[in-house]
Amino acid sequence: MTPIKRHCQFLVDKEKGKEDGRLRYRIRWGSNIVAFNVGYRVYLDKWSKETQRCKANTTHGRDKVSAYEINRAIQTMEDDIASIFYKYEINDVIPSKENIKEDYNLIAREVNLKDNITTLVDLFQVFIEDQSKANHWSESTIKKMNTMLKHLTRYQPNINLDEIDETYLQGFIDYLLYNRKMRNTTIEKNYRLLMWFMRWASKYGYITSKAHILFEPKFKNSTKEVIYLEWNELIELYNYDFKQRKYLERVRDVFCFCCFTGLRYSDVANLTRADVHCEHIEIVTLKTDDRLIIELNKYSKEIFEKYKNTPIEDNKALPVISMQKMNDYLKKIGQLLRFNEPIKDTFYKGNKRFETINPKWKLLSTHCARRTFVVNAISLGVPTHVIMKWTGHKSMESMKPYTKIVDKLKRTEMEKFNR
Numbered sequence: 001m002t003p004i005k006r007h008c009q010f011l012v013d014k015e016k017g018k019e020d021g022r023l024r025y026r027i028r029w030g031s032n033i034v035a036f037n038v039g040y041r042v043y044l045d046k047w048s049k050e051t052q053r054c055k056a057n058t059t060h061g062r063d064k065v066s067a068y069e070i071n072r073a074i075q076t077m078e079d080d081i082a083s084i085f086y087k088y089e090i091n092d093v094i095p096s097k098e099n100i101k102e103d104y105n106l107i108a109r110e111v112n113l114k115d116n117i118t119t120l121v122d123l124f125q126v127f128i129e130d131q132s133k134a135n136h137w138s139e140s141t142i143k144k145m146n147t148m149l150k151h152l153t154r155y156q157p158n159i160n161l162d163e164i165d166e167t168y169l170q171g172f173i174d175y176l177l178y179n180r181k182m183r184n185t186t187i188e189k190n191y192r193l194l195m196w197f198m199r200w201a202s203k204y205g206y207i208t209s210k211a212h213i214l215f216e217p218k219f220k221n222s223t224k225e226v227i228y229l230e231w232n233e234l235i236e237l238y239n240y241d242f243k244q245r246k247y248l249e250r251v252r253d254v255f256c257f258c259c260f261t262g263l264r265y266s267d268v269a270n271l272t273r274a275d276v277h278c279e280h281i282e283i284v285t286l287k288t289d290d291r292l293i294i295e296l297n298k299y300s301k302e303i304f305e306k307y308k309n310t311p312i313e314d315n316k317a318l319p320v321i322s323m324q325k326m327n328d329y330l331k332k333i334g335q336l337l338r339f340n341e342p343i344k345d346t347f348y349k350g351n352k353r354f355e356t357i358n359p360k361w362k363l364l365s366t367h368c369a370r371r372t373f374v375v376n377a378i379s380l381g382v383p384t385h386v387i388m389k390w391t392g393h394k395s396m397e398s399m400k401p402y403t404k405i406v407d408k409l410k411r412t413e414m415e416k417f418n419r
Helices: 066-091 097-108 120-134 140-156 166-179 184-204 229-240 246-259 265-270 300-307 323-335 368-379 384-390 394-416
Strands: 009-010 020-029 032-042 280-284 291-295 341-351 352-359
Touching: 009 032, 009 066, 020 066, 032 066, 032 097, 032 184, 066 097, 120 140, 120 184, 120 368, 140 166, 140 184, 166 184, 184 341, 229 246, 246 265, 246 300, 246 323, 246 368, 265 323, 291 384, 368 384, 368 394, 384 394
Parallel strands: none
Antiparallel strands: 009 020, 020 032, 280 291, 341 352
């Protein structure tokens, strides 16, 4: 077997006036050169020529695709090309560029896709089936994607893959705005899911349109209010006597456990007694597959000890109920404790600005616990990089909303001197 000498390189196509460019994989052997589109746009200042990878903990493009996702696609493409060349090497054959292109297209299509798929809706169904298994999607991700499939079906169920263009994409945004009456923030989330699918479909050659790369919609949004409990509210909740209402007490305990550990609902619901050690919790998060070690404080220890000998199904650490019921009960709890601080929510639908004002209790949900943990940890002086180790946040950018809140609180506290 004679190895085929070749030069392989990932290149970011520079475009005038843009900070990012299309990522391609170029292979040269002898007088042959082929290049494949990786299916992502990459920021030049976040790309490492030395490692041929996106720099760790960065995001790219308008959809803020993680470096992890792009680097995984890069590795997959490298492995696929290497396996193709190996096939020719063991037979001592020098392939033509047509051979390599044809072989790669065959590999790219080996994702259990059916050749008779012509509509976007049908392909989206295959996308869910294939990627949910390949990437071990959580139930919440599958649910979001199935909801997205319903939107696409109601919008234009018979749109062919070769008819996808910028007009179709803008039409889908208008459908979500005018027919589904969605806020811009929700429309943008749905559009990002569609772009995820489009990149996948483009990578495997099922669409040739570049509309998802060329079309750059603008979504007018205001900064979303971060709902959390201040330290005095958290301690009041922690010590509140629910008397005979044990179901509310259990919800309070689970919520407070998350407030003192930073766990998501999905992770506390999955937490077993085996995950809780003497001084820390050790888990692999369901959402991001991060392995986290979270030290226990006196509050989280007390909550765990309270249920240590209580029989709970599947040896779970805490009595966690469904998210929907828990959110309903949290609002009831907030009412009991009179968490009535008015919270203003500013949002847009298209270019129209709207405002609503609600008492804090009405906005309480399971995710407020994680926010409560981060804001109070920063307020107590815990270094941000330590908090990120506990929560699994990947970049300082994702921590900005929390640090802004703490900066605002500091200014308010300083004003007390003036009074």
